[in-house]
Amino acid sequence: KQEVTQIPAALSVPEGENLVLNCSFTDSAIYNLQWFRQDPGKGLTSLLLIQSSQREQTSGRLNASLDKSSGRSTLYIAASQPGDSATYLCAFTSGTYKYIFGTGTRLKVLA
């Protein structure tokens, strides 16, 4: 069964901290992995997409890494800001025409 686990489920940090969100998945035959952000009552915004041939992707203060052999991805957020407060979801596809989603990490950055 394909599953995604995200740890921690919730995280509260003071502004300015660097933080790491973890995602582990069960299928080593991953095609790509995508990190999303979801604000309360809103849709999903794509943050970073990592292809199976890549090890990491960067966008601004965000860096996502992928280790297929261990079935893990991490999302690194540098110098966190209150505006980063949201739920962060990771999802992967192994070429079965669908993404498998984790249950997310709820992040709160305190001013």
Next chain:
Amino acid sequence: DTAVSQTPKYLVTQMGNDKSIKCEQNLGHDTMYWYKQDSKKFLKIMFSYNNKELIINETVPNRFSPKSPDKAHLNLHINSLELGDSAVYFCASSPTPVDSHGYTFGSGTRLTVV
């Protein structure tokens, strides 16, 4: 604006009613999806269409019937609504079914069945 748009944004209805949710994308994508997000915020795929053809039907009750009149539209019709159908329904699209560009999501339709 290029986007995936869903209507309505909110839908409150009584048990037993039939309702539809519409989705349109102007991104030129070939593949569209319906996902359901439950009260615990878990997202699970329901259906996927590629060029108007069904490619995923993820053990969804047959009260749910998707329809794709063209590759830019994927609508979801729900018959005989039940309390357990209350959730947020997200439409998404991607250029191809197994894609290097990932998904683009709509903003969701919050369905409440009373």
